[in-house]
Amino acid sequence: MNKRIDIENELKEISPETARLLSDLPGQSVPQGYFDTLEAQIMAQVKVQAALDQLDDISDAPGEDYFSSLEDRVLNAIHLEAQVGKYRKIKVLNIVSFIKYAAVVLVILGSAVLIKYNLVQKEDDMPVFDQAYIEYLKKNIDDVDLQMLIQTDVANDGVLNEIPSYPDIRHEDNVFDHDH
Amino acid sequence: MQQNSEHPDDTLILQLIDSQEKKELGFRYLVSKYKERLYWHIRRMVGNHEDADDVIQNTFVKVYRNIHTFQYNASLYTWLYRIATNESINFLKSKKSGYSLSDMQEFASANLKEDLYFDEQNALNKLKSAIDALPEKQKLVFNLRYYDEMSYEEIAQVTDTSVGALKASYHHAVKKIESFIKNTI
Structure with missing residues (x-):
């Protein structure tokens, strides 16, 4: 109430005539029961708006926590x-x-x-010559002096290895060497 | 500002609105607490009941959509008045788009005369017309001070204006009303 009185006094200081007229000014009215239904109207409006906002969110806007x-x-x-x-x-x-x-x-x-x-x-x-030579030696082994062939290097090891009795002869040779 | 003991205080209302489960209940309290004060503030701005009814509903929808942006260090009461004021100004601009500020004042004054609920007494009607013919800022300051009983500090929060400028604005407004009445009666 003090606030109301302060405001009236402030107004009287500035313009006493205006203060008097204003205090006589009747209040404006509203349709009967307006404020009783206003709250429900606003809440309905708010719900409609919230639903429309949700529709907007669904259509194209990113989510609330996006x-x-x-x-x-x-x-x-x-x-x-x-x-x-x-x-x-x-x-x-x-x-x-x-x-x-x-x-x-x-x-x-x-x-x-x-x-x-x-x-x-x-x-x-292996040269054709050696093959033929081996065949020849195999057939005529009894007539050939293998010791002599070895010592004179007429036949190489590749040829002589093909002769079945050659390892024995070489062994005999080694024995001979040992005997010396 | 007058406190209504039937309603919860602003802190509780804001806490309820903050919680998702009781947001609607909190908002219902907010509407219930401030609907009449905001209605009359808007009515004085736009001039008649029908337009005030539209604007008050738009105001609360806007409040609902923006309540999460409310800064707790500010006053909820002045924040609501700020939104209601902006909505009223936007309404007047949209209804008379392309017109000057003085045109809008004339429009608001004409609206007042068409108001079915206005008690028609010649001198008092002129007084009301004088208030309505004030420049928009002065009218706003006059209404917030005289009718809404706001302190200059609270009006400063609503209008983003210094207290000194508001006192000067209120003084000019009252002098203009006085001059208007003297010249027309």
């Missing part, structure tokens, strides 16, 4: 991408290692095949 959670989601995506990147690197390294090991194995196998192939080739490549 921006508040955006930072976390972006960071998670970055971490995930980093993890996938590492995995990819590891995978690439594994493939490189595998290729290296496979290459080594292939080189070893290849070398082995080549060595074997070269040996066979060497056997196959």
